[in-house]
Amino acid sequence: MTDFLRPILCNKCGKELKAQGEVVMEDFLYVNKKWGYFSGKDGRTQEFILCESCVKQLEKQFAIPSKWKDTTELL
Ligand SMILES: [Zn+2]
Structure with missing residues (x-):
């Protein structure tokens, strides 16, 4: 997993995700998207983090x- 700079902040609401030492106690969505040639974004890589409640808000607009899918292996 990518190393995240601390504090880990949700890009949408700015909330700091709870962490104890190295362990992040809240799950979050991490997007790392390298936009391609047809995107008009010049092959730049976009990165952002959304906390679980912001993902929930976003899904309401879907x-x-x-x-x-059921995840059989939880870390
Ligand atoms: Zn958030």
Whole structure:
């Protein structure tokens, strides 16, 4: 997993994710997207973090709901 600078902040609401030492106690969405040639973004890489509640807010705007799979291996 990528090393994140602390504090880890949600890009949408600015909330700091709870951490104890090295362990982040709240899960979050991490997006690392290298935009390609056809995107008009010059091949730049975009990075942002969303906390769980911001992901929930974002999903409410989805026309088509997220796909969900059961995760058998939890870390
Ligand atoms: Zn947030």
